[in-house]
Amino acid sequence: MKHIVKIMAVVVAISASWLGLLQTSIVSQDYTWLLPIYFIVSLGCYGLLMVGIGLMQFPTCPQEALLLQQVLYLRFFCNLLLYIILAEDILEAKDFLKPRGVDVGSD
């Protein structure tokens, strides 16, 4: 709630300053009309620039990505092995329990 109030206060202050600039015409009125859009576009550009600079500077944690990849391979392989080993037992258990009315899974 406090964050929203702070943000609203900033927005009101900026629009009040823009309206004041419009009325007293310190800079010419043509510029003042375009000022909000100019700031929004430059903010977007600044965000893109930060993203580009971040991509260039910091390597995207290649060791961690590598380890994660290996861990995922390992887990997939273990699941596959377990499935192959236990498939017969699973089928047996299902055929045993289903006539007795036990809920035997969702696939």
Place this chain on the structure above:
Amino acid sequence: MLQSAKSNKRTMESADRAVGFLLSLLSLSIFSYYTFWVIALPLFYTDHFVHKYFLPREYAILIPVFAGVALICFLCMFIGYVMLKSKKKKA
């Protein structure tokens, strides 16, 4: 497998850096073009040759507004698509 993973890592890193470089170059060029268009161009005489490199100034408002609206539409469509997909998976 480790050898190919290591060379993959290096090409991934250089690809990332190339994308970052292109992105920052694009943002800087957009910013400088837009700044020149909005702020510097009205200060030149109307028959100066540099005016023919820039579109008429109404487009300086239309193009960002259009791009913003397109971005919001794309975001809404993406969110709707993801929501539909998750609902279908649940049902």
